Amino acid sequence: MAASQTVISDEIHRADQPIASVRxxxxxxxxxxREHRYGSRLPQLLWVFFGRSWVPLPLQCFLIEHRDGLVLFDTGIDPAIMSDKGYIKQAIGRFLLPRIFRFKVAATDRIDHVLAKEGVTASDIRMAVISHLHFDHVGGIAQIPRASLLVSAREWSILSEPHPEYEWILREHIEIPSAKWRQISFGPTDDPLFEGFDGVDDVAGDGSMILLPTPGHTRGSMSMLIRQEGWDPILLVGDLTYExxxxxxxxxxxxxxxxxxLASFAKVRRLKERLPGLAIVASHDFAAEGAVSRATHHTSQTEEG
Ligand SMILES: [Zn+2]
Known part of the structure; x- marks a missing residue:
């Protein structure tokens, strides 16, 4: 990553620490x-069609202010999904989606508007780590054309299967001309901290952002461990769990x-045993904001402006 000129944090970058803020x-x-979020013994089709108990969930992504540049972990949903009747090409997908999710997404929820509220221009994003290819995590990639988009090679391979759309992976919104995709193949590590994980990838080369395979939600889902002195470690797990x-x-x-x-859950819990204080942060968990604030010792909301 090249050095970014954008400075959004009002905290002083400690010269010895690579990350100024996580938002x-x-x-x-x-x-x-409810059955979707908390699990059910009933067959999926039963609760999809007859479930009557709906629970709210936030759609969130994460902005990391690294000294080499601004990094996103996931990119949110494209609000066009609300207005564009052809956003999902396949009729079966258009039929099923409102039976699985009820979206409350406004035009201002697109990543470029969300970033603007943080004082960041979307084209200043240097890198986006994509936890998995579901449409509500890749919906902002068109707005960040300068960013390299990191995805696991295993997740990417789903695109060459006959029907990725059956798994809510929408080729037409992923394979767009401006997108600079980079596949991650996890490499071996001697670090006993990561024992049990099928390899790691050190994103910035400084140990501050480590990618770990955590399959289950999708076959190629990955998590990112954020670690530096003075903070509690944070593990962004995407959709591995909803809470x-x-x-x-x-x-x-x-x-x-x-x-x-279950296998990925066990690995994450073992990681937490080795990293006491680890904040496990899920994308659709209302507790995410508080957990990140505590881990980075922000006792109150950072002032904007
Ligand atoms: Zn997902």
């Missing part, structure tokens, strides 16, 4: 079935590969 960005809200407490109690959601989810 939780709100990219709209939605509702999902940190569910992962801690081994409660799997209503979708995804149950065995793979």
């Amino acid at each position: 939780v960005l709100s990219c709209g809200r939605a509702e999902q079935h 940190t407490s569910l992962l801690e109690q081994d409660i799997v959601p209503g979708t995804g590969d149950r065995d793979a989810l």
Whole structure:
């Protein structure tokens, strides 16, 4: 990454620490079935069509102010999904989506508007780590054309399967001309901290942002460990769980590969045993903001402006 000129944090960059701030960005809200979030013994199609209990969820992504440049972890949803009847090409997808999610997304929830509220120009984003390719995590990639987009090679391989759209991976919104995708193949590590994980990738080469494979929600889902002196470590887990407490109690959601989810949960809990104080932060958890603030010792909301 080249050095960025944009400085958004009013904190002084400590010369010896690579990251100045981690911010939780709100990219709209939605509702999902209770069975979707908290799991169910019922078959998925049953609760999709007959479930009557909807629970709210935030759509969030994360902005990391690294000294080499601004990094996003996921990019939110494209509000065009609300207005553009053809956003999802396949009729089955258009039929099913409102039965799975009720979106409450405004035009101002697009990533460039969300970043503007933080004082950041979208084209200044140097890198986006994409936890997985679901449409509500890649919806902002068109707005950040200068960013390299990091995705796991395993996740990317889903695009060459016959029907990625059946898994809510929409090729036409991923393989866009401006997108600079970079596939991550996790490399081996001797660090006992990461024992059990199928490799790691050190994004900036300084140990401050480490990618870890955490499959289950999708086959190529990954998490990012943020670590530096003076902060509690933070693990951004994307959609591995919808709430940190569910992962801690081994409660799997209503979708995804149950065995793979449980295996990833166990690895994350083991990581937490080795990294006491680890804040496990899920994208659709209302507790994300508080957890990130505590980990970075922000006792109150950082003043904007
Ligand atoms: Zn997802």
